[in-house]
Amino acid sequence: MATRPRKTPSKPQAFPHPHHDHSRCTANALRTAETVCEKHGARLTEIRRRVLEAVWASHAPIGAYDILAELNTDGGKIAPMAVYRALDFLMEHGLVHRLASLNAFIGCALASERHTAHFLICRSCKSATEMDGTAVTRAVKKTLSEHGFVPENEIIEIQGLCAHCHKESA
Amino acid sequence: MATRPRKTPSKPQAFPHPHHDHSRCTANALRTAETVCEKHGARLTEIRRRVLEAVWASHAPIGAYDILAELNTDGGKIAPMAVYRALDFLMEHGLVHRLASLNAFIGCALASERHTAHFLICRSCKSATEMDGTAVTRAVKKTLSEHGFVPENEIIEIQGLCAHCHKESA
DNA sequence: ATGATTAATGTTATAACGTAACATAAATAA
DNA sequence: TTATTTATGTTACGTTATAACATTAATCAT
Incomplete structure (x- = not known):
């Protein structure tokens, strides 16, 4: 029996370590x-x-x-x-x-994997990474239904400081 | 005793009726x-x-x-x-x-009122309106904390069909 | 293989969006 | 009223993106 395909990206993406390979x-x-x-x-x-x-x-x-x-x-x-x-x-x-x-x-x-991309963008190191958008998409869907709005494309880009840079600046 | 100030915009904005004043x-x-x-x-x-x-x-x-x-x-x-x-x-x-x-x-x-703006954009009538971003912001916050990301600015723009245009096209 | 067809790239020009830098004028403060 | 700040005028340019048409390369059908 085959495993059920997952609806969400396999792993939440982490910001890459600054010195990764x-x-x-x-x-x-x-x-x-x-x-x-x-x-x-x-x-x-x-x-x-x-x-x-x-x-x-x-x-x-x-x-x-x-x-x-x-x-x-x-x-x-x-x-x-x-x-x-x-x-x-x-x-x-x-x-x-x-x-x-x-x-x-x-x-x-x-x-x-097919997915909607939601991004975290660090203003310090300029890197960006996809976040796990499951919870956000759910919240969006719920809010939209109240408006009767039918979504086709979600643009979600959160700007701020990644964990590495935030630690540096602390 | 004063009422507690509300954190969210007073009313969810609706897409304006095409023939409103x-x-x-x-x-x-x-x-x-x-x-x-x-x-x-x-x-x-x-x-x-x-x-x-x-x-x-x-x-x-x-x-x-x-x-x-x-x-x-x-x-x-x-x-x-x-x-x-x-x-x-x-x-x-x-x-x-x-x-x-x-x-x-x-x-x-x-x-x-101070707020972060989240938009719904209708590709048919081209109008856009602010959505109630409370639930979405909460979901974003939660997801971010898992990443250790510190947000400063949220850009959320959902493209699709507003209720009026969706009804038209049905 | 050969020509027909589609897919990809080359080329030129220009549209659309946005800002730097410095000059002038108008409002406000001293 | 002069000094200072705030707002606008002006010129020029930087950045991002696409239209339109020509050419080349891959694929398909015979």
């Missing part, structure tokens, strides 16, 4: 991307992969034009359109999220 | 703005008032450059800076909110 995050993300694309019958082309790598260069959200600069460090002349197109692709497939409050993009650590 | 909303907003500014020792100058009026021209969020166009319909040459400065002022005093997901601004119907 980030190469593993990136490697994981790329492997996941390959899997996801294969499953979706989508092509992870050169430029899409490079954009994803740039996004995963850190846990801080990165702007489209910073990604562009990264891609062109070798003197290339990739245009903004190319980056935005790659980002659109990556978002469609759940590999990247956009943070509306920062006009910036961040890699999704839970790309293989 | 909007002139009253605007009039209320302007009166409130005067009161608030007086209380804060701030000046509601000509341009600030005109920007506020433009914002209150409807319940749909409006972009800064649309406000600008509105102000210049008479052939004036007000510059973008002036609009952004007025918007900054109005936001500081809680008279206007910014919707990060739309790069747009909307009048605050609860300007006299």
Whole structure:
């Protein structure tokens, strides 16, 4: 008998330790991307992969034009359109999220599971991480039903200090 | 014995009926703005008032450059800076909110009470309204404490269909 | 394989959103 | 009335994002 599929992301994401081995995050993300694309019958082309790598260069959200600069460090002349197109692709497939409050993009650590992304954004170290949105989504649903509002997309971005930075500043 | 001050906005805001008497909303907003500014020792100058009026021209969020166009319909040459400065002022005093997901601004119907704004945004009629964020904020707080994250600002914007538009489309 | 079709990328130009920096004018305080 | 602060004017530019059309590369059907 198969186990019941879970409705929520497997683990609440923690803010990464400042000195963690980030190469593993990136490697994981790329492997996941390959899997996801294969499953979706989508092509992870050169430029899409490079954009994803740039996004995963850190846990801080990165702007489209910073990604562009990264891609062109070798003197290339990739245009903004190319980056935005790659980002659109990556978002469609759940590999990247956009943070509306920062006009910036961040890699999704839970790309293989469908979910609504809720973010915690640290104003000190600039990193951002997905929070477990289960309780919040429940609260939103409840409130919405009182309004008769039918939700389609939740944008939830909490800005503040992550545990590491808060400890530092104490 | 005085009644205990309420922590939450007095009433949950409903989506305005499509055919409501909007002139009253605007009039209320302007009166409130005067009161608030007086209380804060701030000046509601000509341009600030005109920007506020433009914002209150409807319940749909409006972009800064649309406000600008509105102000210049008479052939004036007000510059973008002036609009952004007025918007900054109005936001500081809680008279206007910014919707990060739309790069747009909307009048605050609860300007006299301090609160965090949570929005419902209808993709059909384009109007937006503040929801009662009490339950959501509670859920956010709870989740955050598990992360050790210290919140400073909550951006919550739910996109979907308001009750009126949902009924229409049914 | 070959041509038809779709998908992806290249290229140019421009729209939309937002701010820096410095000059001027208007209100308030001394 | 002069000094000071507050608000606005003005110019220029930075940043973010997309439209429109051309070209190239992959996939499909025969």
